[in-house]
Amino acid sequence: MIKIENLCKKYGDFSVLENINTEIHKGDVVSIIGPSGCGKSTFIRCLNLLEQPTSGKIFIDGEDILDKNADVCKLRQKMGMVFQSFNLFSHLMIIENIMLGPVDLLKKSRQEAYDEGMELLEMVGLANKAFAYPDELSGGQKQRVAIARTLAMHPDIVLFDEPTSALDPTMVSEVLAVIRKLAAKGMTMMIVTHEMNFAKNVSNRIFFMNDKGIYEDGTPQQIFENPKKPKTKEFIYKIRTFNFTIEDKKFDLYAFNSEIENFLKNQLFDEKRINKVLLVCEEMIYNYIFKSFGDSFSPVEFTLRYSQQKDETTLLYKSELINKSVLSAAEDISRSIVDKSVSSVECDDNTLTVTI
Numbered sequence: 001m002i003k004i005e006n007l008c009k010k011y012g013d014f015s016v017l018e019n020i021n022t023e024i025h026k027g028d029v030v031s032i033i034g035p036s037g038c039g040k041s042t043f044i045r046c047l048n049l050l051e052q053p054t055s056g057k058i059f060i061d062g063e064d065i066l067d068k069n070a071d072v073c074k075l076r077q078k079m080g081m082v083f084q085s086f087n088l089f090s091h092l093m094i095i096e097n098i099m100l101g102p103v104d105l106l107k108k109s110r111q112e113a114y115d116e117g118m119e120l121l122e123m124v125g126l127a128n129k130a131f132a133y134p135d136e137l138s139g140g141q142k143q144r145v146a147i148a149r150t151l152a153m154h155p156d157i158v159l160f161d162e163p164t165s166a167l168d169p170t171m172v173s174e175v176l177a178v179i180r181k182l183a184a185k186g187m188t189m190m191i192v193t194h195e196m197n198f199a200k201n202v203s204n205r206i207f208f209m210n211d212k213g214i215y216e217d218g219t220p221q222q223i224f225e226n227p228k229k230p231k232t233k234e235f236i237y238k239i240r241t242f243n244f245t246i247e248d249k250k251f252d253l254y255a256f257n258s259e260i261e262n263f264l265k266n267q268l269f270d271e272k273r274i275n276k277v278l279l280v281c282e283e284m285i286y287n288y289i290f291k292s293f294g295d296s297f298s299p300v301e302f303t304l305r306y307s308q309q310k311d312e313t314t315l316l317y318k319s320e321l322i323n324k325s326v327l328s329a330a331e332d333i334s335r336s337i338v339d340k341s342v343s344s345v346e347c348d349d350n351t352l353t354v355t356i
Contacts, residue, residue: 007056031199034209080155086142095130120148140171246300315354
């Protein structure tokens with residue numbers, strides 16, 4: 001369906017993409033992950049020439065879109081694009097936003113465009129918003145409209161450039177649910193995303209981008225559970241780990257909790273589960289560790305790890321003053337919160353390990 005040969009992109013002397021070679025087949029759902037600034041968005045923007053590649057070839061159904069004789073507009077229509085921002089026309093009703101492309105570019109009648117637009121709004125759960133204006137919708141609803149508008153052009157493949165990055169966390173799931181529905185229908189898609197659990201569950205292929213190209217290409221199981229290359233391993237390990245150093249007993253607990261909450265939301269934890277982890281974190285810090293320190297203090301290196309395979313959360317507290325007396329010092333403290341929430345508490349090598 002799409003074949004890419006030696007794709008390169010430079011900005012002046014600065015090279016962003018170098019010698020990318022890959023193929024996308026009909027029905028593929030490819031999630032593109034990797035560290036910020038590695039060229040993920042530039043890569044998919046090159047595919048429909050929103051960014052002009054410096055060199056290389058991009059074949060769509062056998063035709064090179066970069067050939068000077070190619071009908072670029074016609075080939076471009078085969079690839080829909082959903083951006084981080086919604087780009088809806090604020091002065092048009094939702095149904096009018098969706099009808100605009102089919103009427104102007106595909107030369108459909110207004111009635112045909114209207115009927116198809118209503119079907120698409122029904123598909124994304126927004127038929128009741130057809131005659132509303134964009135400013136009356138939430139961010140998640142606007143993004144679902146943007147997806148419907150893209151589908152109205154009947155693309156063969158849809159490119160998503162971080163479609164949830166501009167959304168409040170509470171709205172992310174509704175957009176991801178629509179993308180899952182499209183995947184179930186067999187739509188070919190390429191998705192730049194930071195939603196790792198989503199990428200793992202919805203895709204049949206993962207591109208991990210680094211070193212100016214596709215550093216590792218594999219199935220979700222391979223990339224997330226058994227990555228082969230060093231930088232992939234490092235990235236996957238980091239996205240499942242949150243680190244924080246507690247410098248003194250008067251550290252900013254609110255900032256600490258907020259960062260933990262954001263990390264756990266990215267792992268798709270629900271509110272109840274997040275609150276349980278936060279309670280255990282606070283209980284262990286104040287009622288076990290700080291009390292065992294007495295009048296002394298040594299910085300505490302806190303690490304939170306989440307294992308998708310085991311669905312297990314581990315809290316590690318490391319400090320020079322932590323030893324087995326931390327556990328014995330807790331004997332006079334109410335352990336109701338911890339006892340009901342954790343599966344084990346261990347202490348070794350100046351590290352207290354709590355498994356939830």
